[in-house]
Structures are given as structure tokens and as C-alpha cells.
Amino acid sequence: MKRTITKHLLIATAFMHLAGCSSSGAHKKDDDILRSLTKEQKVTLLAMLEEYEDNQRAINAWKSHQPSLIRLSEIEEDLKTLIVQLSVLSQKRTTDSTTKSSQSPSNRVPTQPALKPSPASPTAVPAKREHSDVAKVSEPRIGYAVQLTALDSVEKLNAYWNQISRGYPTIVGAQVPFYEKTVDDNGKTLLRLKFGEFKSYREANITCEQMRSKGGSCFVNKNTEGTDLL
Structure with missing residues (x-):
């Protein structure tokens, strides 16, 4: 001690x-x-x-x-923070590069170019139309037509056409009926029942005269547009 x-x-x-x-x-x-x-x-x-x-x-x-x-x-x-930021930036660039690579033209599946429809050769518009079971919208009509009647519903037009086709089979033949909407003086919508796309008034009137000679009722007017009657 x-x-x-x-x-x-x-x-x-x-x-x-x-x-x-x-x-x-x-x-x-x-x-x-x-x-x-x-x-x-x-x-x-x-x-x-x-x-x-x-x-x-x-x-x-x-x-x-x-x-x-x-x-x-x-x-x-500060260096630790910078390293973290650089790591995030590097990952983002890698992701962007992968996305661009997948979207580049070399990685796209080649597709065949759409075929352009060949121009249709001009053909004369037939005077008669084939009947179709598919509903159609109103479309332009050419020439002249024979009008039979004007009623207020498609059902009535169908019934009337059935009578005409049975009563005048040799006249209407394979004609496809159609109707055209109009409004009368009282504001009521009517459907004009017609058939034919005759090239001239004279040709349409000959058909109408044949029906009249057999007791039918009709007259001729110029076509504008119409919807096929089903």
C-alpha cells in the first residue's frame, strides 16, 4: 500500500x-x-x-x-443517400429499357397488311331486286316504280302484297316490294307500297296498265328511296 x-x-x-x-x-x-x-x-x-x-x-x-x-x-x-438514389435510378432505367425493347419493331409480331378491296367493275343496276330475310334500311332507288297503295303499318303492307302476288303472279313475278315513308296533310305517317325500278316512265306504265286491265289499282311515280318489305 x-x-x-x-x-x-x-x-x-x-x-x-x-x-x-x-x-x-x-x-x-x-x-x-x-x-x-x-x-x-x-x-x-x-x-x-x-x-x-x-x-x-x-x-x-x-x-x-x-x-x-x-x-x-x-x-x-450523403454518400449513402446518393447510393440509394442511384440504385433506384438504375432500376428505373433497366425497366424502361426492357419496355422499349419489347415495343421495338424487331420484337413485334409481323402482321399482314390489310388487303385493299379491288375496285368493283361497273355493272348495270338490275331492274329487279332479290328478296332478303334480313331487315334493310331505306336506300336510294333509281328510275320509276309502280305504286299500289299507302297504308299506316308494315303489317298491313305485307298483307296487301300477299294479295297482289296471288292475284297478279304473272305481272309482279319476282319483284321485291318496298315502301317509302310520307306524311299526309293531316300529319299522319303513311307507307307507300311500291315495286320495280323501271328505266323509264313508259316501261313502268305498261306494267301498271296490265294490272288495271285485270281489275287492279296502281299508278306510276319516280323513285327516290325505299325500304325493302319483309
């Missing part, structure tokens, strides 16, 4: 000498103490003093480099 106290006292004395804190009287007394040290104690004291000086230099170096180290720490955080 006494040896440990002496050791600490010697160290404190040495530190005071180094710091220049001792008075002249105390300095002489300390010199006496140092002279009384054994060689082993002096070696130990010298080693401890050197260690102390090394520690002081390390502390001073740390203090001088502390701002730089703090800045390096901040830069390290």
Missing part, C-alpha cells in the same frame, strides 16, 4: 515539474525525492511520462482533426 502511494506521489510530482506548477522550495524538495528514486522507479516513471505525453499528443491531434472527422461522417451519410 505504501509503495503504491509513493508511486502516485512520484507521478504527481513529475507532472507538476512538467507543468511548471511547483515553487522554488517545493522544486528543491521534489528534486530530492527524484534523486532518492531507484533506477527501476525512474525507468517506470519515465515510461509513464512518455505515455502521458503520447496521450496528450493524441488528444490534441483528435481535437485538431475533430471538425474534419465530423464532416467526413456527414459526407458518409
Whole structure:
């Protein structure tokens, strides 16, 4: 215990000498103490003093480099953030590149160009139309037609045409009847029952006269448009 106290006292004395804190009287007394040290104690004291000086230099170096180290720490955080951003950007570019590659012409399935319809050769419009079971909209008609009657419904027109086709089979033949909408003076919508697309008034009138000679009723007018009667 006494040896440990002496050791600490010697160290404190040495530190005071180094710091220049001792008075002249105390300095002489300390010199006496140092002279009384054994060689082993002096070696130990010298080693401890050197260690102390090394520690002081390390502390001073740390203090001088502390701002730089703090800045390096901040830069390290910035670099981590930058690395994350670059990684996200790289993934986005890879995705965009893959998408563009899949959409490039070389990766598209070749398709055959649409065939253009060949121009239809001009043909004469037939005077007669074939009957169809498919409903048709009103379409332009050419020439002249024989009008039979004007009624207010398609059902009535069908019934009337059935009577005509049975009563005058040799006259109407394979003609396809059609109707044309009109409005009378009272604002009522009527459907004019007609057949034929005769090239001239005379040709249509001959057919109409044949029906009249057999007791039928009809007259001729010019075609505009009409819807096939089903």
C-alpha cells in the first residue's frame, strides 16, 4: 500500500515539474525525492511520462482533426443517400429499357397488311331486286316504280302484297316490294307500297296498265328511296 502511494506521489510530482506548477522550495524538495528514486522507479516513471505525453499528443491531434472527422461522417451519410438514389435510378432505367425493347419493331409480331378491296367493275343496276330475310334500311332507288297503295303499318303492307302476288303472279313475278315513308296533310305517317325500278316512265306504265286491265289499282311515280318489305 505504501509503495503504491509513493508511486502516485512520484507521478504527481513529475507532472507538476512538467507543468511548471511547483515553487522554488517545493522544486528543491521534489528534486530530492527524484534523486532518492531507484533506477527501476525512474525507468517506470519515465515510461509513464512518455505515455502521458503520447496521450496528450493524441488528444490534441483528435481535437485538431475533430471538425474534419465530423464532416467526413456527414459526407458518409450523403454518400449513402446518393447510393440509394442511384440504385433506384438504375432500376428505373433497366425497366424502361426492357419496355422499349419489347415495343421495338424487331420484337413485334409481323402482321399482314390489310388487303385493299379491288375496285368493283361497273355493272348495270338490275331492274329487279332479290328478296332478303334480313331487315334493310331505306336506300336510294333509281328510275320509276309502280305504286299500289299507302297504308299506316308494315303489317298491313305485307298483307296487301300477299294479295297482289296471288292475284297478279304473272305481272309482279319476282319483284321485291318496298315502301317509302310520307306524311299526309293531316300529319299522319303513311307507307307507300311500291315495286320495280323501271328505266323509264313508259316501261313502268305498261306494267301498271296490265294490272288495271285485270281489275287492279296502281299508278306510276319516280323513285327516290325505299325500304325493302319483309
